[in-house]
Amino acid sequence: MSAPTVLISSLGLMGGSLAAALTRVGWPVLLHHRRPEVALRGEELGYGKAVSDLAQSLAHADLVVVCTPVSAIAPTIRAMAALHARPVFTDVGSVKGAICADLDDLARSGRFVGSHPMAGSHLQGIDHAQANLYHDCMTILTPLAETPAAPVTLVEKMWRAVGSRLCRFSPADHDRAVAEASHLPHVLAAAAASQLGATAAPLAATGFRDTTRVAGGSIDMWSDILLHNRQAVGSGLVAMREHLAQLARALAAGDETAVRAWLEAGREGRQRFEHHAVMDVPILGEEA
Amino acid sequence: MSAPTVLISSLGLMGGSLAAALTRVGWPVLLHHRRPEVALRGEELGYGKAVSDLAQSLAHADLVVVCTPVSAIAPTIRAMAALHARPVFTDVGSVKGAICADLDDLARSGRFVGSHPMAGSHLQGIDHAQANLYHDCMTILTPLAETPAAPVTLVEKMWRAVGSRLCRFSPADHDRAVAEASHLPHVLAAAAASQLGATAAPLAATGFRDTTRVAGGSIDMWSDILLHNRQAVGSGLVAMREHLAQLARALAAGDETAVRAWLEAGREGRQRFEHHAVMDVPILGEEA
Secondary structure, X not given: OOOOOEEEEOOOHHHXXXXXXXXXXXXXXXXXXXXXXXXXXXXXXXXXXXXOOHHHHHHHOOEEEEOOOHHHHHHHHHHHHHHOOOOEEEEOOXXXXXXXXXXXXXXXXXOEOOEEEOOOOOOOOHHHOOOOOOOOOEEEEOOOOOOOHHHHHHHHHHHHHOOOEEEEOOHHHHHHHHHHHHHHHHHHHHHHHHOOOOOOHHHOOHHXXXXXXXXXXXXXXXXXXXXXXXXXXXXXXXXXXXXXXXHHHHHHOOOHHHHHHHHHHHHHHHHHHHHOOHHHOOOXXXXX | OOOOOEEEEOOOHHHHHHHHHHHHOOOOEEEEOOOHHHHHHHHHOOOOEEOXXXXXXXXHOOEEEEOOOHHHHHHHHHHHHHHOOOOEEEEOOOOOHHHHHHOHHHHHHOOEOOEEEOOOOOOOOHHHOOOOOOOOOEEEEOOXXXXXXXXXXXXXXXXXXXOOEEEEOOXXXXXXXXXXXXXXXXXXXXXXXXXXXXXXXXXXXXXXXXHOHHHHOOHHHHHHHHHHOHHHHHHHHHHHXXXXXXXXXXXXXXXXXXXXXXXXHHHHHHHHHXXXXXXXXXXXXXXX
């Protein structure tokens, strides 16, 4: 039984690393990029074969992984799916609700299965591709209840081949969970950073350093993520504003019991994180 | 010219470390604690001489450093200052406005100069004292405009003897600056941690880990700090709630320009922090 052929479209860090990882384990990889020279660079690096005729290549691909920025994923898959009926499509987008809604018909028919590998780097571009980027990372799949089993199994097989661990969420649950685990913490880190004035800056130490580290991240990437997950992030912001108002009221009243309870809620959240250390995540069985 | 005699009251990590540091550079140190056995333990560790008669010891001290929790600092200094007219008093409290207001008459007459050494450890108690705890840390002094020069110079001399760098702020400016550099980031880290649900916990990764690290800190210490700096923290919370509302409005409107500008404000705050790396802080001249 030969390995499936994977066409990777858009060869930045994520796509390039996936190509490098799949090539290393012997899977046939086809490389596609808006600018053909990037696909040729991938071929030069030994990450697969550059695509010259997209429609013809789609006819040979079992699986297409679209690695564009979030806003381009659904239109790219829609356009490619119309070119040929054969391949299954997946993606690496960090929000899922809007994409799965846009591609609802393709998800129901089994032509699309959403993926979100929780991996990344501050480095960008195919020249920084890392064949081990997905090793031990958690990848969340978001098939619909109606999605047939075979395409889901194919997508799982690919992620497992590059060393990823797997779990499944509904698109809406995924977006709420990543809002809590990643998007809201990013927003609060940026808020904490923004309020540091020039007078106070020399006094900021290790606490500030760690709390605001992610605020130095890519504006392009994060505006894209926040806008695409605006519903879950928006709900979270409403809850956060009320949570901060609670602390303000407790401080104004000098209510030590309430201030302690408020801080305790943060400590409990931190404990939920520490409890679910990397070793404890739910992993789909290897036999699946 | 012999070194000044320093009486250190309350021998936890901060007081114990100061005693260890001063003893190491040859300053005479008197050790005082609510429970006499703690002062005896300090003497046993070689950090100075345990005080048996407090009034008599105050008559021999040039400088008293009160290292109690924030809420006990002003009453302790008030009570000791009434016992003997000789020593100058300082403290290690991380908020200054309320303490300096409570001790306003003593600050004006030169008997009290507020200090805030920005050092600490998650370890507590005299048995974890570190003689290098204050080495290279930033200590903020908060003399009033009316405070005579001699007691300020004495307090500066002590902090410089243990290796600390020095700067001066008014008590109100200090409290606003530490709110921005430390207290509000702590609050936002705790808020980010609190909203992580059990479902999302397995998805939290390095971003969440760093953003929420400080939320695991001492509830005792942080409720004390936030309550004593309630005015500056309260103002900061009002501003933060409005700042988060701005993002919520930008997301609801799908306004990419506004979302980018909002994220950019966080990035600029982070850059103000990185620019003021430890090497760049304003340091009072060694000749002072």
